[in-house]
Amino acid sequence: MSSTTPVLFWFRQDLRLDDNPALRAAIETGQPVVTVFVLDDETPGDMAYGGASHWWLHRSLDSLGNQIKEAGSKLILRRGDANDVIPKLIDDVGANHVFWNRRYAKWQVEADKALKQSLEDDDIKVTSCNGRLLYEPWDIKTKSGGPYRVFTPFWKALKAEGKVRDTVTGIRKMDGPSSYPKSDKLSDWGLLPTKPNWAKSFEEVWEPGEKGAMNALRDFLDGPADSYKDDRNRPDRDGTSRLSPHLHFGEISPVQIWHIVRDKMSAGDVPDSQGDVFLSEVAWREFSYSLIYHNPDMHKKELMEKFRDFPWKQSKKKLEAWQKGQTGYPIVDAGMRQLWREGWMHNRVRMIVGSFLVKHLLLDWREGMMWFWDTLVDADEANNTASWQWIAGCGADAAPYFRIFNPMTQGEKFDPDGDYVRKYVEELKDMPAKHIHTPWEAPKDVLKKAGVELGKTYPEPIVEHKQARQDALDAYQSIK
Structure with a gap:
């Protein structure tokens, strides 16, 4: 040869x-x-x-x-x-x-x-x-030889697996052929939006590419990693790694992340308690890949069979209100607007908006999954599918269906001063923290001072929380 x-x-x-x-x-x-x-x-x-x-x-x-x-x-x-x-x-x-x-x-x-x-x-x-992964989806098995359906034992088994493979030496020099075949021009593919340029603000937030991935990891380890366990749930703080799109496109590998973070933990630069929680999130991605590999139709079918008869509703109006961040629930609207503005949404808020779609509006989780698929820069088939099934209560290790996030208390707990809401829901930027998550309960003079007119400058809630919660529980009883 x-x-x-x-x-x-x-x-x-x-x-x-x-x-x-x-x-x-x-x-x-x-x-x-x-x-x-x-x-x-x-x-x-x-x-x-x-x-x-x-x-x-x-x-x-x-x-x-x-x-x-x-x-x-x-x-x-x-x-x-x-x-x-x-x-x-x-x-x-x-x-x-x-x-x-x-x-x-x-x-x-x-x-x-x-x-x-x-x-x-x-x-x-x-x-x-x-x-693409730390281990192949067929490597981490239960004692009976099958795949895991619950995350915690999967995470324990992954850690017990022993050594994650070493990273492979990077490429600095590459010998090409004597003559190159014809290539398309990237600009001819029309991947960038033209008018309107809805991705304009992406430029301020993201640095795609391998260098950007390494910069994101470095920035995370130099700051947020120290308090990751607590701050990762706070959308009002810069507490996460934002590595998900880089991982999705493979600009960095989970193996690189694993070894770099473990080395920082060994050197005492990142506390073990914080680093371990971060690595468990990397393992959640592995778990999602194991799920879609062993359940190939998961993006179309619920893992729990009883949910295949769930009485989902259809409402174009409600779906559009959710997509546009016009539900009248500030934390939900902030998340949906962050998604549109940045192509990304904080993970805690993904749970809140997902729960709102499937449990407050009783709209099919697949509607949410496909909206995320189009609007997220980290739209990863494994993560997106597994996470939507988890929040809908129909997937592996899922949150029980009757666990219905209350968007007001979630907002008060994880965005206590309302900074996240103010950043993305600009109509509410002058609302005091006490009322920012429940503007419909604010006294008239407070609304007036903040320049908020419910139903005009900011929508009234599209559903009433207590009633929506009861409707969701009734729907769940019908398949039980």
Whole structure:
């Protein structure tokens, strides 16, 4: 075999040069490496990237392309059904070996299996690696050999598994082929919004790409990590890592995060009690991947069968009020507006708005899941699906359905001074903390002084909390 015969590396949700096992394996063949990213909006069906993900993807690919250029090579871009694009590219470059990191959603597993089979039938070697998770979804098993359905024992088993693999040496130099195949231009893909540019404020909040991911981790470890256990539930504080979109696009790996955080804990830079809680969140992501791998139809079907008969309501008006942050419940509206403004929402508030949709409005959790899919920069199939099923009470280790978040007390507890609400619900910026989570209970003179006219400048609640709670419990009784 001539060492000038190129091999192909296919980037997917692993847009980084550090700790990229399949890319490292491709480089170690000693052959020239052609790198490609395929924008495939066909194979995923409903799970094709949404608008916010397209924005992030453009920025991330731009960053990755520059990194690869600095390493001495070029990133090839192609658009279309990957099962057609990859074999055609192999023919174009004369490659004899393809490398990729594994994926775990049903459509991804099916597509990769079919492509692998067809390539091997044509005598093209395929090597796949785990570049997405600490452990494969089939590695962490119960004593009876099956997958876990409850998080706490899963987390204990993951910790007992022993050593997370070492990080793989990063790529600084890459030998490309003597001539490169044709590539699309990133700007021709139309991933960025034009008019109106709804992603304008994303620029102020995010730095997509591998460098941005490392900066986010560094910023977290230099500050919020010290009080993560308490502050992670406070949307009014900068207490979380905001690593989720970087993890979703694979600009950083959970293995890198695991080792860097553990090293900081060993050095005494991050208290064990705080670091352990943060790493358990990384493990929750692993748990979500295990769930979708072992329950391939989970984004469509409730894990708990009895919920498949739940009497969901339909109301376009209520759904739109929720989507636009016009429900009349300030903490809910703040979360939905943060989502629209930043492409992201604080995790505690995700629970509050999710509970409100499925339990106060009795709207189908899939409606919420698909709205998040389109508007979140971290719209990850595993996390998004598992979290929506959890909040709806129909998934693994789910919050019991009858645990109905009270949006007023949640607001008072986790945003006690109302700073989070004021930031995103500007109509209420002059409301005193005492009334900011229940403006409908405020005396007329307080409302007037704050410039709030309920029903005009800020909506009245679209449902009454006590009645909505009772309706949800009645609906639950009907399937019990």
